[in-house]
Amino acid sequence: MTEEFEYQAPAIVFPGQAGHESAYQTAYDLLARRFPKEALELLDPALEDDPTNTGLRSLRAWAYMLRAQLGKAEDELRALVEENPADVWALHALGRVLERQSRLVEALPHLRLAAVMSDDYDHQAAVYRVQHRIAQLADDQLSGEGSDDAE
Known part of the structure; x- marks a missing residue:
């Protein structure tokens, strides 16, 4: 019996899908699936717009932890x-x-x-x-x- 491996690609953010809530949800999903680099690519621009957003900053810290950028x-x-x-x-x-x-x-x-x-x-x-x-x-x-x- 062979086991099937299912690859789950990171979520895709389409143009026009903006806003901090969307960035938060997508980055959280990426981090939960162990894609910190991709999460940071979403978080950095969102944090440029709202540098005091605690939720986004917490996710960025989590991404840094996963990347061992301690x-x-x-x-x-x-x-x-x-x-x-x-x-x-x-x-x-x-x-x-x-x-x-x-x-x-x-x-x-x-x-x-x-x-x-x-x-x-x-x-x-x-x-x-x-x-x-x-x-x-x-x-x-x-x-x-x-x-x-x-x-």
């Missing part, structure tokens, strides 16, 4: 969190971006706050994962320091 994602997410400290998605995403850069101590407060605010299992799991990695690194450093003393 510096750009961090900049966007820090700005979003500064503007709205209650934005749970932006807090968690900022923590994840910092975690992916191995900046665990910086990531932990953002992840903790998102977990407390949302009571979401995935957010809580991220906190435990980062806490565990920090503890492991501390143990490794202590083990390494102890072995230096023995020489």
Whole structure:
């Protein structure tokens, strides 16, 4: 029995299909299907018209995260969190971006706050994962320091 593979091409935006709502919906769909480059091609012009649109900026941060453009994602997410400290998605995403850069101590407060605010299992799991990695690194450093003393 052979499995059939169905390729789904990115959504097409036709001339005249304008507006931020359309750009948001299409970019969201593209990102959900893992097409960040194409999403950015829609988001950038829309954000030129409306640079303060939080929804479009959140999608741009998500696209940067998918493309592993972590510096750009961090900049966007820090700005979003500064503007709205209650934005749970932006807090968690900022923590994840910092975690992916191995900046665990910086990531932990953002992840903790998102977990407390949302009571979401995935957010809580991220906190435990980062806490565990920090503890492991501390143990490794202590083990390494102890072995230096023995020489």
